[in-house]
Amino acid sequence: MAPTPFGTLKIGDDLPALTFPPITRQTLALYAGASGDHNPMHIDSDFAKQAGMEDVFAHGMLGMAYLGRALINWVPQKAIRQFSARFVAITHLGDQLTCRGTAVEELEQAGEQYVRLRLSATDQNGEIKLQGEAIVLRSYLM
Amino acid sequence: MIDKSFIGWVSPPSTVEVEKGRLRFFAKAIGETNPLYTNEEAAQAAGYRSLPLPLTFLFCLEMENPSSFKLLETLKVSLARILHGEQSFTYHYPVCAGDCVTFQSTVSDIYSKKGGALEFIVQETTARNQDGVLVGEMRNTIVVRN
Numbered sequence: 432m433a434p435t436p437f438g439t440l441k442i443g444d445d446l447p448a449l450t451f452p453p454i455t456r457q458t459l460a461l462y463a464g465a466s467g468d469h470n471p472m473h474i475d476s477d478f479a480k481q482a483g484m485e486d487v488f489a490h491g492m493l494g495m496a497y498l499g500r501a502l503i504n505w506v507p508q509k510a511i512r513q514f515s516a517r518f519v520a521i522t523h524l525g526d527q528l529t530c531r532g533t534a535v536e537e538l539e540q541a542g543e544q545y546v547r548l549r550l551s552a553t554d555q556n557g558e559i560k561l562q563g564e565a566i567v568l569r570s571y572l573m
Numbered sequence: 574m575i576d577k578s579f580i581g582w583v584s585p586p587s588t589v590e591v592e593k594g595r596l597r598f599f600a601k602a603i604g605e606t607n608p609l610y611t612n613e614e615a616a617q618a619a620g621y622r623s624l625p626l627p628l629t630f631l632f633c634l635e636m637e638n639p640s641s642f643k644l645l646e647t648l649k650v651s652l653a654r655i656l657h658g659e660q661s662f663t664y665h666y667p668v669c670a671g672d673c674v675t676f677q678s679t680v681s682d683i684y685s686k687k688g689g690a691l692e693f694i695v696q697e698t699t700a701r702n703q704d705g706v707l708v709g710e711m712r713n714t715i716v717v718r719n
Contacts, residue, residue, distance in 0.1 A: 451604065458602075465595070465602035467636035470652050482653035491657035492629055496603040499628035503607065509620075514628055515661030515712075 440546060446532035449501040453527045454489050462493045489522035494552050494561045501530035502550065502565055510571030512545065516563035526554045532565075544569035575648050575692050575717065577683045584678040587638035593670040596624045599633065616669070623670040631662060631700050631709050635676045644680065644694070650717050658693060658714035666708040673703040681712075692717040 452458075456474075463474045468490055471478040479487045495516045502511065522528065529552065536547040550563035593613070600610045608615035609625065616624045626634070645655065668674060682695040698711040 461598075461602040465599040466633040468633070470655075472652060478653070492632060492660065493603070495660060496627070496629045500603060500605055502628065508609075508625060508628065509667070511628065511664060513661065513663050515659070517659045518657050521656075 440534050442534050442537060442546075444534050446501075446505045446534075446548070448529050448531045449497075449504055450527065450529040451497050451500075453525050454493075454522060456487065456524065458493070459487060459489060459524075462490055462496075466490065466492060466496075468492065486524060488524070489526070491516075491518035491522075491561070494518070494522050494528060495563070497528055498530050498550055498552050498561055498563050501532065502548075505532060506565075506567050507571055510568045511565055512568060513566040514563070515565075516550070516561045518560070519562055520558060520560050522552075522554065522560045526560070528552045528554060528560060537569075538566065574685065574689060575650065575683050575694065579644070579648060579680050580683050582644065582680040584643070584676075586675050586677045587635070588673055588675045589634050589637040591626060591634065591668060591670050591672045591674065593624055596626070596630070596670055599627060599630060603627070613670075621667060621669050626668040628662065628664075629660075631668070631674070631711060632660065632713070634674055635678075635698060635700070635711070638676070644678075644696070645715075648694075650694075654718050656716045656718065658716040659712070660714070661712045663710040664708075665710070666702070666706050668700075668702060668708050672708075674708065675701045690719055692719060 459473050463469055473487050473490050476487050532548045532550045534546050535549045538545040545566050548565045551559055552561040553559050597611050609619055613623055676698055678696045678698040681697045685692045694715045696713045700709045702708050
């Protein structure tokens with residue numbers, strides 16, 4: 432695997448962006464089955480329309496799983512202490528998410544050094560869908 | 574309005590076994606190609622006992638016996654009215670295929686905004702492995718559109 436750029440990470444540095452394929456009905460069907468989230472809003476168009484939505488839409492947690500994929504592309508999973516996301520807007524069929532991260536703060540707790548990363552997932556039009564954060568242990572990044 | 578007396582409600586614990594096949598299916602569903610998540614030898618080479626749980630999978634595992642859906646049923650909140658608002662994970666100890674994870678959730682807050690047009694249910698969940706070790710914690714906010 433290619434070395435992560437983390438060893439030399441400085442506050443203000445951006446991590447390489449990662450873009451995912453457009454969301455299809457198949458993406459949602461597979462994600463529903465694999466995640467165990469069988470809420471019909473994401474897989475049954477009739478149900479979604481009756482609920483007043485245009486169509487089925489992506490599970491928030493699918494976007495967060497993509498954000499997680501971007502995160503472990505940058506940093507080993509063992510270094511990650513906290514990972515959070517706010518689902519800012521609905522991700523629709525056809526949307527293509529790009530995940531980005533920026534190092535925003537150095538933290539110290541109980542003698543350990545951490546870096547706080549600000550994360551986002553935006554669609555093809557630049558609309559923010561998820562805003563997130565991760566706390567990663569510096570010692571894994573050297 | 575959602576009955577606020579449910580603040581403090583504690584779910585009955587549920588235990589779920591982490592299955593390798595399920596983890597491989599999840600990797601496929603999110604397009605994960607890193608062999609760490611699908612190939613046991615790669616996982617062991619990275620220091621894991623078996624395939625590690627991806628970052629968001631504790632949430633999925635808890636879905637096997639979801640206290641949140643049961644809670645929504647009790648509160649008479651329809652699935653057609655909910656959205657996921659926020660989710661956070663704190664990781665304490667690695668979880669791998671073969672582990673048995675026990676979840677327990679507490680409703681930590683119920684509040685409303687926009688004159689009751691939106692209501693929020695916050696749950697905090699602990700995850701312990703078969704040895705009783707606290708492996709992770711989750712905080713989950715569900716938004717109810719009235």
